[in-house]
Amino acid sequence: MKYMLxxxxxxxxxxxxxxxxxxxxxxxxxxxxxHTKSGKITGGEELKATTTATTVRQRxxxxxxxxxxxxxxxxxxxxxxxxxVKDLDEAVAMAKTxxxxxxxxxxxxxxxxxxxxxxxx
Amino acid sequence: xxxxxxxxxxxxxxxxxxxxxxxxxxxxxxxxxxPENPGAWxxxxxxxxxxxxxxxxxxxxxxxxxxxxxxxxxxxxxGDERLELIFACCHPALPRESQIALTLRxxxxxxxxxxxxxxxxxxxxxxxxxxxxxRKIAEAGIPMRVPTADELPDRLAEILxxxxxxxxxxxxxxxxxxxxxxxxxxxxLAGLIVRLMPDEPEAIGLLALMTLQLARAAARFSPxxxxxxxEDQDRSRWDARxxxxxxxxxxxxxRMRRAGPYQVQAAIAACHAEARSWAETDWTQIVMLYEGLTxxxxxxxxxxxxxxxxxxxxxxxxALAEIDEMSDELDRYHLYHATRAAFLRELDRADxxxxxxxxxxxxxxxxxxxxxxxxxxxx
Numbered sequence: 001m002k003y004m005l006x007x008x009x010x011x012x013x014x015x016x017x018x019x020x021x022x023x024x025x026x027x028x029x030x031x032x033x034x035h036t037k038s039g040k041i042t043g044g045e046e047l048k049a050t051t052t053a054t055t056v057r058q059r060x061x062x063x064x065x066x067x068x069x070x071x072x073x074x075x076x077x078x079x080x081x082x083x084x085v086k087d088l089d090e091a092v093a094m095a096k097t098x099x100x101x102x103x104x105x106x107x108x109x110x111x112x113x114x115x116x117x118x119x120x121x
Numbered sequence: 122x123x124x125x126x127x128x129x130x131x132x133x134x135x136x137x138x139x140x141x142x143x144x145x146x147x148x149x150x151x152x153x154x155x156p157e158n159p160g161a162w163x164x165x166x167x168x169x170x171x172x173x174x175x176x177x178x179x180x181x182x183x184x185x186x187x188x189x190x191x192x193x194x195x196x197x198x199x200g201d202e203r204l205e206l207i208f209a210c211c212h213p214a215l216p217r218e219s220q221i222a223l224t225l226r227x228x229x230x231x232x233x234x235x236x237x238x239x240x241x242x243x244x245x246x247x248x249x250x251x252x253x254x255x256r257k258i259a260e261a262g263i264p265m266r267v268p269t270a271d272e273l274p275d276r277l278a279e280i281l282x283x284x285x286x287x288x289x290x291x292x293x294x295x296x297x298x299x300x301x302x303x304x305x306x307x308x309x310l311a312g313l314i315v316r317l318m319p320d321e322p323e324a325i326g327l328l329a330l331m332t333l334q335l336a337r338a339a340a341r342f343s344p345x346x347x348x349x350x351x352e353d354q355d356r357s358r359w360d361a362r363x364x365x366x367x368x369x370x371x372x373x374x375x376r377m378r379r380a381g382p383y384q385v386q387a388a389i390a391a392c393h394a395e396a397r398s399w400a401e402t403d404w405t406q407i408v409m410l411y412e413g414l415t416x417x418x419x420x421x422x423x424x425x426x427x428x429x430x431x432x433x434x435x436x437x438x439x440a441l442a443e444i445d446e447m448s449d450e451l452d453r454y455h456l457y458h459a460t461r462a463a464f465l466r467e468l469d470r471a472d473x474x475x476x477x478x479x480x481x482x483x484x485x486x487x488x489x490x491x492x493x494x495x496x497x498x499x500x
Contacts, residue, residue: 003262088212088214088261088262088263089272093269093272108260108262
């Protein structure tokens with residue numbers, strides 16, 4: 001099954017000049033490399049800080065463009081990995097080895113060959 | 122049923138097929154006699170009915186191949202499949218209330234109506250809870266298998282947590298006879314886990330704890346439905362056979378030399394069960410057990426219980442000093458103040474005791490507890 005692992009953290013703590021941040025980058029790089037080699041990761045990127053975010057919203061037929069992330073929160077999505085694994089347990093096991101301090105939301109992807117995705121609610 | 126769920130990945134369909142197979146059994150068995158292996162007969166019938174139905178329903182076309190390819194699972198493999206089913210029902214990715222409802226539905230076999238009655242919840246709510254949980258299992262890819270060795274401790278703890286919650290739900294509410302006794306269901310499930318995973322001491326500990334608590338069930342309520350505290354229970358009404366069974370389980374778990382909170386709680390329950398009267402209770406042993414439990418759990422409520430046991434061994438003054446250390450953490454907990462009041466009263470500090478009881482009264486809505494506190498305050 002395909003999942004997206006979304007890495008959620010407080011990006012105000014993320015200072016690339018700090019040695020511990022650089023060490024974390026190194027471990028994250030190794031994590032991606034290891035799981036890409038084993039064929040579990042099919043894609044993934046790091047996102048720039050929420051201070052760079054722009055939100056486009058459609059409401060009542062009107063489109064507004066505003067500064068900032070979609071939700072006002074200390075935590076935000078700092079990056080993601082797309083994985084293709086056997087089941088949720090395998091995705092959870094991968095998330096448990098993520099080497100940085102963050103919450104990880106795991107969401108299955110809708111794939112159009114999956115009959116459950118088309119079931120009526 | 123677990124085997125069908127696994128091969129189809131569809132809970133509702135598997136449930137319907139099992140129902141169909143049971144109906145077929147009711148038609149065939151009286152006429153043709155009960156087959157040699159009823160389990161295998163049902164499985165074969167359910168599968169055949171599944172194939173019939175899948176042929177009719179285009180929606181499951183791709184699953185048809187899956188069902189036909191898979192070898193027939195022997196009925197003797199039944200045990201493992203139930204275990205896999207329990208692990209799926211109690212998966213940490215499901216909300217706690219769904220874990221309980223799904224386990225009762227799929228493993229114990231209760232109907233939605235029975236579960237609703239047990240939780241005094243509308244049937245529609247339970248039905249929706251079950252639908253959502255089954256959908257999440259299918260869509261999020263929650264697997265139907267026993268977790269790997271490194272994940273097993275956490276996942277087993279999750280199951281035991283679900284069962285203990287189910288047990289308490291039944292045990293606390295068992296005064297009302299029209300409610301289904303979830304405590305018995307939980308004990309049956311704990312017994313099933315112990316049979317399927319015989320080398321897990323905490324599972325045995327939980328089964329022991331439930332067995333020992335249920336052994337006292339007949340003495341816990343007065344004829345008019347009031348709760349009778351352990352101290353005042355008629356011990357001749359305790360179930361001696363169940364107590365012996367519970368104690369044997371505590372000993373069996375103990376021999377595995379991997380202590381855990383359920384085993385310790387069971388050992389405490391065993392101390393109470395073995396005592397012929399409240400006065401003859403082995404408080405020294407209980408104090409030691411609570412010390413161990415405090416170390417394992419770090420829980421302030423456990424420490425409070427430790428202090429209560431300590432009062433019997435070392436006196437109320439020592440116990441009071443111990444609980445006063447926890448005043449910050451437990452200030453919002455009514456039993457903290459009620460316990461403090463009891464110690465103060467024993468030390469002839471009546472005014473302070475009354476203040477503590479008033480504080481407890483302000484923190485609880487439970488009518489039985491309120492009645493007791495009001496009586497103590499003398500209001």
